[in-house]
Structure formats: structure tokens, C-alpha cells
Amino acid sequence: MSLRTAWAYDGVVKPEQAPGSLIQRKQLRARQRIVDAADELFALHGYDAVSVTDIAARAEVGRTTFFRYFGDKTEVVFAKEQALLDTIAQASADDTVGAARDCREAVEQLRPTVLRLCGQVAEDPDAYERHADLVEKHLELRARDALKTQQLASNLSEVLRSRGTSQTIAVFAAQIALACYETARRRARTAADLVSESSAAFDEVLTLGSG
Amino acid sequence: MSLRTAWAYDGVVKPEQAPGSLIQRKQLRARQRIVDAADELFALHGYDAVSVTDIAARAEVGRTTFFRYFGDKTEVVFAKEQALLDTIAQASADDTVGAARDCREAVEQLRPTVLRLCGQVAEDPDAYERHADLVEKHLELRARDALKTQQLASNLSEVLRSRGTSQTIAVFAAQIALACYETARRRARTAADLVSESSAAFDEVLTLGSG
Numbered sequence: 001m002s003l004r005t006a007w008a009y010d011g012v013v014k015p016e017q018a019p020g021s022l023i024q025r026k027q028l029r030a031r032q033r034i035v036d037a038a039d040e041l042f043a044l045h046g047y048d049a050v051s052v053t054d055i056a057a058r059a060e061v062g063r064t065t066f067f068r069y070f071g072d073k074t075e076v077v078f079a080k081e082q083a084l085l086d087t088i089a090q091a092s093a094d095d096t097v098g099a100a101r102d103c104r105e106a107v108e109q110l111r112p113t114v115l116r117l118c119g120q121v122a123e124d125p126d127a128y129e130r131h132a133d134l135v136e137k138h139l140e141l142r143a144r145d146a147l148k149t150q151q152l153a154s155n156l157s158e159v160l161r162s163r164g165t166s167q168t169i170a171v172f173a174a175q176i177a178l179a180c181y182e183t184a185r186r187r188a189r190t191a192a193d194l195v196s197e198s199s200a201a202f203d204e205v206l207t208l209g210s211g
Numbered sequence: 212m213s214l215r216t217a218w219a220y221d222g223v224v225k226p227e228q229a230p231g232s233l234i235q236r237k238q239l240r241a242r243q244r245i246v247d248a249a250d251e252l253f254a255l256h257g258y259d260a261v262s263v264t265d266i267a268a269r270a271e272v273g274r275t276t277f278f279r280y281f282g283d284k285t286e287v288v289f290a291k292e293q294a295l296l297d298t299i300a301q302a303s304a305d306d307t308v309g310a311a312r313d314c315r316e317a318v319e320q321l322r323p324t325v326l327r328l329c330g331q332v333a334e335d336p337d338a339y340e341r342h343a344d345l346v347e348k349h350l351e352l353r354a355r356d357a358l359k360t361q362q363l364a365s366n367l368s369e370v371l372r373s374r375g376t377s378q379t380i381a382v383f384a385a386q387i388a389l390a391c392y393e394t395a396r397r398r399a400r401t402a403a404d405l406v407s408e409s410s411a412a413f414d415e416v417l418t419l420g421s422g
Contacts, residue, residue, distance in 0.1 A: 103415050103419060104419050104420075107419065139358075140354075142358055143351075143354035143355050143357065143358040144354050146354065146357035146360070146361045147350075147353055147354040147357040147358075150357045150393075153393075168398060171394055171397045171398060172390075172394045172398075172412060172415060172416075175389075175390035175391075175393045175394045175397075176387070176390050176416065176419075178386075178390065179383075179386035179387050179389065179390040180386075182361075182386045183382055183383045183386045186382045186386075187379060187382060187383075201383060204314050204383060205383075205387065205416070205419060206419055206420055207419075208314060208315050208318065208416060208417055208418075208420050209315075209417055209418040209420040209421035210420035210421055
């Protein structure tokens with residue numbers, strides 16, 4: 001399963017024109033207008049009171065355009081997830097790293113990627129807090145968030161597999177890396193702490209057996 | 212947050228009469244009839260084609276009774292989760308175990324509970340396979356499954372907290388224990404392998420630093 005396939009369950013067409021082309025820039029602007037419109041409307045009226053039609057109207061696009069970029073209203077809330085998956089895909093493209101020989105090496109290989117993810121998530125601290133608050137308040141969003149997070153683990157596992165690491169080791173290391181990420185999300189008091197908390201969790205897990 | 216509060220987000224009344232009382236036995240029978248009816252209807256017509264009304268009718272209960280036990284159709288699919296949470300709650304009730312002094316001890320304290328969870332999940336292998344197939348095929352169910360699994364971690368963390376373990380250690384150990392559980396769910400070829408795969412994952416995590 002390729003990284004793209006793994007993520008494409010929502011059947012949504014992502015901008016796929018040549019990077020920087022006029023069409024692609026137009027697509028990215030439309031997508032961003034939808035995200036901004038949703039953010040504003042959720043803040044004004046609450047998540048439940050806002051419909052896809054409302055969002056499309058405020059973004060000045062049709063419903064068809066909305067559904068070209070997002071599978072449903074829930075997906076707009078997780079608009080930044082694709083950037084996280086792209087970061088993981090970049091790790092796959094790095095062919096200077098070989099197969100991990102054991103679990104420890106596999107976990108260490110995933111560490112820099114998870115720290116990059118934390119850095120990305122924390123880039124806009126206000127947006128991070130707003131997102132976290134919104135998700136926390138809605139069962140449907142918490143469920144989708146939990147699924148997205150498992151998707152990160154699945155793609156992290158694919159990174160190791162693409163380097164020739166065994167499935168047995170890859171699955172374990174990805175879940176451990178995810179555990180460090182989740183620990184950081186729970187321990188961090190602010191977005192700014194995410195990277196250091198994640199790094200601390202990796203330190204702890206990599207010294208578990210040496211105590 | 213008590214274990215009960217943590218789980219009660221779906222606002223569902225669980226059977227709460229004195230154990231073994233006539234009323235409680237009647238409640239449990241009604242709940243089980245709903246679960247069996249849903250299983251049969253999902254197998255016959257597929258999950259999407261079956262409504263709460265259909266399930267209630269086949270179980271010979273009213274819709275009100277259905278919603279007394281389950282928040283929505285999705286919840287019936289996860290009817291066994293409460294038993295898992297009860298197992299975790301039992302660990303909390305065991306007052307012979309004290310606060311964990313470090314991450315390693317905390318992970319080791321959670322190990323027997325996670326193995327018990329795996330044993331419970333694997334009790335009826337056919338039901339396990341049917342459940343796994345159904346969840347895999349539906350985005351909504353996969354999302355709810357991911358959320359339920361995070362709930363297990365949250366309650367495992369509360370077990371450690373109730374023994375006086377620090378929040379910092381408890382959060383980390385619960386996520387690591389969950390990673391072992393998730394690794395086992397992915398590595399196990401059949402339900403029968405769940406316990407041994409989970410045990411192997413704990414062995415691996417507890418020797419990560421000694422390589």
C-alpha cells in the first residue's frame with residue numbers, strides 16, 4: 001500500500017497539478033479559502049451549527065468545489081493533516097537510510113520525523129489551541145482525530161518498510177513512535193512544548209530497559 | 212476524572228441495579244438481545260443498510276430501550292468495550308500495588324492488565340474476526356475504534372494515577388502499553404495469537420534500551 005493510497009480513503013482529489021502552476025496555485029487558494037471560512041464560521045456559530053453549504057458560501061465556492069478538496073465537514077477541521085503525511089512521505093524519499101536491524105534502530109529512525117511533525121503542528125500556536133479545543137468538545141472530531149493519528153503510525157510503519165525493515169519491527173516501532181507523539185500531546189502545556197516533550201518521551205522509551 | 216466519567220461521554224445508562232437482581236438480569240438480557248439482533252442484521256444486510264429501528268424490532272424492544280443501552284448504532288458494534296473497561300477498573304481496585312517509581316515500573320504494572328484485555332478480546336475468535344472485518348470496512352467504525360482504544364489508554368493511565376503514580380509517568384506508560392496492544396492487534400494472525408503477541412511486544416519495549 002503506497003502512502004498516497006493509505007491516505008486516500010476519503011476519496012478526495014488533492015491539488016495535483018505541477019507545483020507552482022497557475023492551476024495549482026488557484027486550487028491551493030480555493031482550498032485555503034475554504035479552511036479559513038470554516039475556521040471563522042466555527043468560531044462564530046459553533047461547529048454543529050455550521051453546514052458545508054455555509055462554508056462554501058462564505059468561501060465563495062460551490063459545494064462541488066468543497067467536496068473536491070474535503071470528504072465532509074469533519075475533514076476541514078483536519079486540513080493540515082495532509083502536510084503531516086507529506087512530511088512522513090519525505091522521510092520515505094530519503095534513500096540514505098537503510099533497513100533497521102532491530103526495534104531500537106527502527107524507533108531511532110522514526111524519531112527525527114516525529115519531532116518534525118511536532119514542529120509542524122506547533123508552528124501556529126493559536127491555531128493549535130483552537131484546533132485542540134474544537135476537537136476536544138466533539139465526539140465525532142475526537143474519533144476522527146484518533147483515526148488520523150493511527151494513520152500517521154501506519155505511514156510511519158510504511159517508511160520503515162520502504163527501507164527494507166521487516167513488517168514485525170516496523171509495526172512495533174511505528175506504534176512506539178506514535179506513543180511518544182501522543183505522550184507529548186498530553187504532557188505539553190502549550191504548543192511550544194510539543195517538540196521537547198516528544199524528544200523527552202523518545203529518551204524515556206529508549207532507556208526503558210537500562211534501568 | 213473517574214473511570215466512569217471518562218467513559219460516560221455517550222450519555223448512556225448502563226445496567227446499574229444490584230448485581231444479580233431480577234431487574235439487572237432483565238436489563239442484561241435486553242442488552243444482549245440488542246447486540247445479537249444487530250450482529251445478525253449486519254451479517255444479513257450489511258452495516259449501512261440496517262437502522263436502529265430494524266435492530267430494536269428484531270430484538271423485540273422499543274427504540275427508547277435501545278437508546279437506554281447504546282448512544283447510537285455505532286456503539287452496538289463496540290458493545291464489548293464496557294467489559295474491557297471493567298477489567299481495567301478491577302486493576303484500579305487492587306490496592307496491593309503501590310505507586311510506580313519510574314516509567315519502567317509503570318509499564319510493567321500495566322502489562323498484566325493489557326494481557327487480560329487481549330485474552331478477553333480473543334475469547335470468542337469468530338466474533339473477533341467478524342468484528343475486525345466490520346470495523347475495517349467502515350470509516351466511521353474505524354474512527355470510533357481508534358477513539359475507544361485511546362479511551363483504554365486513558366483509563367490505564369488512571370489506574371496508575373489511582374495508585375499515586377505521577378501524571379507524567381502515568382501518561383507515558385499508558386501510551387506505551389497501548390502501543391504494545393496495538394502492535395499485537397496488527398501482528399496477530401488470529402485471535403488466538405493476541406496474548407502471546409502482546410506479551411512479546413512488552414518484552415521488546417522493556418529491553419529497548421539494553422541493546
